[in-house]
Amino acid sequence: MRQTWRWFGPLDRVTIGDARQAGAEAIVSALHHLPPGAEWPLEEIAERQQAVATGADGTPTGLVWEVVESLPVSEAIKTGSGDWRGDVQRYRTSLSNLAKAGIRTVCYNFMPVLDWTRTDLAARMDHGGTAMRFDLVDFAVFDIHILGRAGSADDYPPSVPELAARRFAHLSDAGKQRLTENVTAGLPGAAEHWTLQGLRDRLADYSAIDADCLRRAHVDFLSEIVPHAEHLGIRLCCHPDDPPYPLLGLPRVMSTAEDFRSLLSSVDSPSSGLTFCTGSLGARPDNDIPAMVAEFAERIHFVHLRNVTRETEGVPCSFFEDEHLAGGTDMVAVIALLLAEERRRRNTGREDHQIPMRPDHGQDILDDVHRGAQPGYPAIGRLKGLAELRGVMHALESSAQRDSDGARKGSAPDTQEAFHAALGS
Template identity: 50%
Template sequence: MYGLEQTWRWYGTNDPVPLSHIRMAGATGIVTALHHVPNGKVWQPEEIEKRKGLIKVSGMNWSVVESIPVHEDIKKRSGNFREYIENYKQSLRNLGDSGIDTVCYNFMPVLDWTRTDLDYLLPDGSRALRFDKIRFAVFEIFLLKRTNAEQGYATAEIEAARILFAGMGEDEKQILINNIIAGLPGAEEGYSLQEFNKVLGAYQEVGDAGLRENLYDFLREIVPVAEESGVSLAIHPDDPPFPILGLPRVVSTEADARQLLQSVNSVANGLCFCTGSYGVREDNDLPGMVKRLGDRINFIHLRATTRDVHGNFFEADHLDGDVDMFEVLKALITEQSARIQNGRKDHRMPMRPDHGHQMLDDLSKTTNPGYSAIGRLRGLAELRGLERGIRRSLSF
């Protein structure tokens, strides 16, 4: 019986969750990156082989690269962007030569992903990641003091942020700043407030249309190299999938994804289907997206979020929240079956549980926000059981 390849994100030897524990969780593939290589530099063959060998010794395989960071100069098409594109191409060639065939990346300006709370207390006592619109307004209006930030909020929201800010102590303010700009797991940059305002300003002239075209130009350059190297690309959607900080957002909806896929029509130009990111928007029909775009899904993040009408959301249990995980998994299983029947080589369809809760013993440990062991263990176990049940019912 086939199944979606069960993978797990690992941040290297400094990750609090060691490879030996990941194997106990039942994952067979590792999702990782060479985080020690500076943005824009070539991933050298010896470094790739070193990481690959470390994973192999543990009894697993390096399944997916997440991510080769896209340098900010490429996103803005400024500075040394041509050099960085050539370096990106060479990294893809080197990965392909090592037999690593899936590369996840994102094209979000400045921040890879954004939350206001990294330890939001849930009713059961576990802790989750959360995005709170009013707390974010406090950050950008009263702490960052971004020019024209008020234009993104209603009058009542600004007043609520003003009251919240007035009651915050200095420690609480600093925690909020750190949560947003100090660098979260997978992020390649951290900023001071002054630096952050400066880098935000550099995008004012780029705009939505400019960022889209810069992304498509980047793909026109790298997709042919990916094809030649046997590498499938998977772009992660915006997180959160709506405008923040005056920055353009270009991979937030099904229409965005379709336009990107059409920009370079190749199976190597594909999606990282993140149910948590796409699921924050009520107008994204996730099972429908799999049915309509599934042949271009090269990597899968499975997580659920619970949103409200005010623009807030938090990471829910993997089978709860606003994501219909049953229908999503059913559509993914159907897509995998079609790939097998059609003889496609990319039928393993790696997936990983994303953003687990901090719970049980992990509550007293230092863990990467969203990437504690036990919460993801629970998520993977639930997803594995759901997938197996669906397959039995479909006789797949």
């Protein structure tokens, strides 16, 4: 897999130089300062490419901007309101400009109002570092008692509203403010930062929109965009919901295998695919992550590798961002399936046989805690994750090569048999 690194632009406290030292082969970025619905000018795309390619001292970095994450879909498109057709046309123009610049992989999501959502951006871990966390009771505190959404208590398991009431009663004003800021943080580096009233207003825009309506809007959007992406040779890849269940009374429609099946069959094109995020999908106990990789492998255009540990079961649940090889997802099995898909693509002559991946999120460790990088995107925590994932990839690729060499010679080495025995295969 192509080892990439997310960079939020010149204001990112983790630099391109840091990414280079971490061993990244390419960069994932976006024009975060441009709001959803805006056209991405060719000149600004070129400026970001130059910033990636040139170090602070003016020397070449050897890195290129290969994946867009994200080209955001406006709320007008999701709700079919306002100048949504104009937003679609500007999206098409942005894709054209990205293709002219040589960028062919574009990640997006279809989550209404909020992007990823956490209640704690720096939860203390046993080793002394911090990680992002979603606590269902804390989220209910925000929803029921701070935001004051009508009927919100009915959206939680029976025990949660009572626990939230007790927790809210002992929450200081500073704690309320911190929880509000955490929940409304949204996409790191994004142009939008929410106020409570602004959030209430956006929720009101969805008062008559249920999951079926949002699915239709998603299909309508892709029906307009995908033929253009096909013409440009661009691979669109939808990121799953994070967390993968409804929040704040809003529908979420990219949370399960059935959601993926529905979308991919509705707009059946090689240019319409998935950003497979093991962490987002892993926050549901009913998502079998390796099985989903196997089922949708052909349409996976981009991969986020991270792990979560669920602290409660059921849907919704509480969870925290664990180390990349810890948590509830069998990362070795996932990587093995993705490498097998790459081999299959090479054998069939697919130009996009190499799948870009990145170490998604990371715990703040060592000097990360003082750097103040974007939440979830520390330097050392991601470097550690990438190193671990790279080690798994190397071991599996070496194993596959020994398999191939052994088959040509008529027998596989004993070490190969031991390796497969260790994996339980």
